[in-house]
Amino acid sequence: MQAIEGYSVLVTGGGSGLGRGVAEYMATRGARVTITGRREEKLAEAASAIGPNCATAAGDVTVEADRQRMINTAVRHGGGLHGLVNSAGNMLRGPITELAAEDILDVMNTNVVAGMRLTGLAVPHLKKSGGAVVFVGSVHTRRAFPGASPYAASKGAVEVLAQVLAAELGPKGIRVNCLLPGAVPTELNVRAGVADSFDDNAARLESMAEDHPLGRIGTPQEIAEAVDHLLRAEWTTGASVIVDGGLSLGVSYK
Numbered sequence: 273m274q275a276i277e278g279y280s281v282l283v284t285g286g287g288s289g290l291g292r293g294v295a296e297y298m299a300t301r302g303a304r305v306t307i308t309g310r311r312e313e314k315l316a317e318a319a320s321a322i323g324p325n326c327a328t329a330a331g332d333v334t335v336e337a338d339r340q341r342m343i344n345t346a347v348r349h350g351g352g353l354h355g356l357v358n359s360a361g362n363m364l365r366g367p368i369t370e371l372a373a374e375d376i377l378d379v380m381n382t383n384v385v386a387g388m389r390l391t392g393l394a395v396p397h398l399k400k401s402g403g404a405v406v407f408v409g410s411v412h413t414r415r416a417f418p419g420a421s422p423y424a425a426s427k428g429a430v431e432v433l434a435q436v437l438a439a440e441l442g443p444k445g446i447r448v449n450c451l452l453p454g455a456v457p458t459e460l461n462v463r464a465g466v467a468d469s470f471d472d473n474a475a476r477l478e479s480m481a482e483d484h485p486l487g488r489i490g491t492p493q494e495i496a497e498a499v500d501h502l503l504r505a506e507w508t509t510g511a512s513v514i515v516d517g518g519l520s521l522g523v524s525y526k
C-alpha cells in the first residue's frame with residue numbers, strides 16, 4: 273500500500289456526502305486533501321471541520337478551466353498528486369417518455385465527461401507519483417430502479433471507463449478502479465427533487481434495510497474505507513468493487 277501520510281488527493285464533490293466522507297477519512301489519517309464543488313459555503317464548512325490537511329477549490333466540474341484549477345490547487349496543496357476521486361455527480365429520474373435530451377446530456381456531462389477530462393488532466397501528475405483514479409459508480413448498475421435510466425446509464429459508463437483506462441494507463445504506472453456504493457443517506461436525492469429533505473431521504477433508504485443481507489444501509493465512512501483502499505493498493509486496477517451491504521445480491525427472504 274502507498275503510505276497515507278503526505279498522500280495528495282483531489283476529491284470532487286468533497287463538500288458533501290460520500291466525497292466529504294472520503295476527504296474526512298483520508299485527511300484525518302495524514303493525507304493532503306483538496307475538495308471541490310460549486311457551493312463555496314459547503315466547501316468552507318467541510319474544510320473547517322476537517323482541518324488544515326484539507327484545501328478547497330470551488331468550481332464546476334463541467335467547466336474545463338475549473339477542472340484545471342482544481343488539479344492545480346491539489347498539486348500545490350499536496351506537493352503533487354497521488355489520487356483523484358471522481359465523486360461529483362447528480363441524480364436524474366423520470367419516465368423514458370418524458371426525459372429531455374438536454375437533461376440527460378447534463379447528467380452525462382457531470383457524471384461521465386467531467387471525470388474523464390479530470391483524469392486526462394491528472395495523468396502527468398499521477399505518472400510521477402504512481403497514482404490512482406477512483407470513479408464512483410453505483411449499485412444502480414447491479415439492481416434496476418425503474419425511472420432512473422439516465423443515472424444508471426451514466427454509472428454504467430464510468431464502470432466500463434475505469435476498465436479501459438486501467439488498461440490504457442497501467443503502462444504509465446497509473447491504476448484506475450470503480451467503487452460501486454449502495455444506499456447511503458446524502459443530499460443526492462434531495463438535490464434531484466426525489467426527496468423533500470435529508471431526513472425524508474434517509475427514511476426512504478432505511479425502508480430498504482430488509483433488502484440488505486446485512487440488514488441496514490451504509491455510512492459515508494464505510495464507502496471512504498473502500499475508496500482509500502482502492503487508491504493506495506498497488507496491485508489493484510480495473511476493479512469494480514461493490515460496497516452495499518449485499519443489496520446488489522438481489523436476495524429475497526420472502
Ligand SMILES: NC(=O)c1ccc[n+]([C@@H]2O[C@H](COP(=O)([O-])OP(=O)(O)OC[C@H]3O[C@@H](n4cnc5c(N)ncnc54)[C@H](OP(=O)(O)O)[C@@H]3O)[C@@H](O)[C@H]2O)c1
Nearest residue numbers: 285288289290309310311332333360361455456458459460
Ligand atoms: N448516496 C448514495 O447512496 C450513492 C450511491 C451510489 C452512488 N453514489 C454516488 O456518489 C457520488 C457522491 O454523491 P453523494 O451521494 O455524496 O451526493 P451529494 O452529497 O449530493 O454529493 C454530490 C456532490 O457533487 C457535487 N457536484 C454536483 N455537480 C457538480 C458540478 N457540476 N460541479 C462540481 N461539483 C458538482 C455537489 O456539490 P455542489 O452542488 O456544491 O456542486 C455535491 O457535493 C455521486 O457520484 C453519486 O452518484 C451515491
